[in-house]
Amino acid sequence: MFFVDALEFEGLGNRSYLAGGPGAAVVVDPPRDIDQVIAAAARRGVRIAFVVETHVHNDYVTGGLELARVTGAQYLVPAGAHVSFPRTPVADGDRVTVDEGLVLRAIATPGHTPHHTSYALTEDGREVAVFTGGSLLIGTVGRPDLVEPRLTEQLARAQHASAHRLADELDDEVPVLPTHGFGSFCSSSQADGDATTIGKERHTNDALTLDVDTFVARMLAGLDDVPAYYAHMGPANAAGPAPVDLTPPRRADAEEIASRLAAGEWVVDLRSRMAFAEGHVAGSFNFEGEGKLATYLAWLIPWGKPVTLLADTPEQIAAAQRELARVGIDRPAAAATGDPAHWIREGEKLAAFRRARFADLADVRERGDDVVVLDVRRQSERAGGHINGSVHIPVHELHGRIGDVPDGVVWVHCAGGMRAAIAASLLDAAGREVVAVDDGFDAASEAGLPLTLPGRTD
Incomplete structure (x- = not known):
């Protein structure tokens, strides 16, 4: 009897998978810290026979190369991926036997990257799962704009075709097990839920319900900013990441x-x-x-x-x-x-700043106090509604644009409080007087703050 264990990495919005039978297993898209994967295999009492990558990742450093070295597993990487280390190249249709009666089949699914490959797991000839990496996700697909801007539309069209190929080749009841899509910025949009099947996606996923031109236009219009560090992940993965060192750092006084x-x-x-x-x-x-x-x-x-x-x-x-x-x-x-x-050194004091709610901001504005309202959400979030007169600088741009924040006491907000706290600390470190709004954005309307909503202007 086969098993599939998901290893969740909520901070990155990703999952890796350990799948196999009574004696051997395959690991799909492993994290950098491979000790967790080795522990999961030990709990199952299985040998890691294969480590596979769906693609050269843009959002995290893989542990695949090191995991294969440590365990002696065969390292399968899509043949079209340009990498600088020894591996077993995988082409469309290639099969490997993971355990008795358990076969993994490679399915070329370009779109997230040109070389992207999904893997269907078959038990005794019946498909029981498909590992879709950054191809078909839960309610969406992986974004196509992380490789090369000139390829973005071409890859978006490839995503549509790849999704249809998976839906055409696999039965409705086959579980879809993606790597991205649980909060990862590799997802072209965010969707609810943490489990799905080919059948469910057939009825709910834009890639399977829209014609290709409408799908591509909608996807390209909805793409958000790419985290800056992504530029370093692909090259690191292609070069072959070094083993991770998790020994404690030195203590600072x-x-x-x-x-x-x-x-x-x-x-x-x-x-x-x-x-x-x-x-x-x-x-x-x-x-x-x-x-x-x-x-x-x-x-x-x-x-x-x-x-x-x-x-x-x-x-x-x-x-x-x-x-x-x-x-x-x-x-x-x-x-x-x-x-x-x-x-802090003797004689120094800790710094501090205020925290508040949107209701407090409404009170301050009603009194006529001259304050700066700084919105640090992404542009796509702001397009859904924003406080009239607020200044917009996404949090990922703020460190380089502190000088663009107008003079005055800065009331900084996001959608829930976490990014506002980051922004408040950046402003505080720059010597600005700041108030961190620690509140859900829905409370802005409830507090009576005037909002600009879609279709309206200030």
Whole structure:
């Protein structure tokens, strides 16, 4: 009897899979930190016989090469992928036997990348699952604009054709098991749900319900900004990533933290946004360890700049270190934990700023106070409605555009509070007086703040 175990990586919005039979298994799109995969195989009592990639990933560093080396597994990579390491190239229609009666079949599904390949798992001749990587996702498909701008429309059309090929070749009851689509920016849009089948997608996925021209036009119009760090992931994966080092970083004292800040390095506080607002090292930035740490820190930080991590506990540092290694931020320069009062030198004080709700902003505006309302959501979010008179700078652009924020007290908001906290910390570090709006955007209307909605202008 076959099994499929999903390994979820919520911070990146991705999944990897371990699938197999009683004795052997295949790993699909493994993460950089392969110890989790090895542990999952040990729990199942199976040997990892194959490691397969659906494509050269743009959003995280793969652990595939190292996992294959450590386990002795055969490493299968699409033949069209240009890589610099030994691997077994996989072409459309190729088959490998994972375990007795369990066969994996490669299906060329270009679109997310030109070489993208899905894999159908067959037990005794019956298809029981399909691993679709960045091809057919839950209610959507992988975005086609991460390889080369001139190829985007061509790849969008290929996504439509690939989705139809999967739907034509596989039965309705076959589970669709994608790598992307659980919050990943590799998805062309976000959809609800965490499980689907070919049959369900046949009736709900635009790639299978719309004609190709309408599908392509709708997809291209909806593409959002690409995280800046994506530019580094593909080359790292094509070159063959080095093994990950998760040993604890060196401990930093207050003097070292101050000297690193003075040198222009990044000091990142992983504590909750509430705790950070109440008291933090002046000049440090707040990226909550419980949020989308890897995505937003890797997006905003100048690539290669040293980072020092601050947190409540060593366990939080270890979790963040693991998450950051998945996107190529391999070794923190240093770390500190415990009481924030110990992170500053004698005679210095912790910095702080206010937190508020949209109702508080409405009160301030009603009094006639002159404040700056800064919206740090993405353009696609703002297009769905925004506060009249607000300034718009997406959070991923803010670090380089602090000078574009008008003078005055800055009330910064996003859709829920996490990105507003990041933005508030950037502004606070730049010496601006800031209030972080920690509230859901729906509360803006409920508070009576005047909004510009789609189809209307200020």
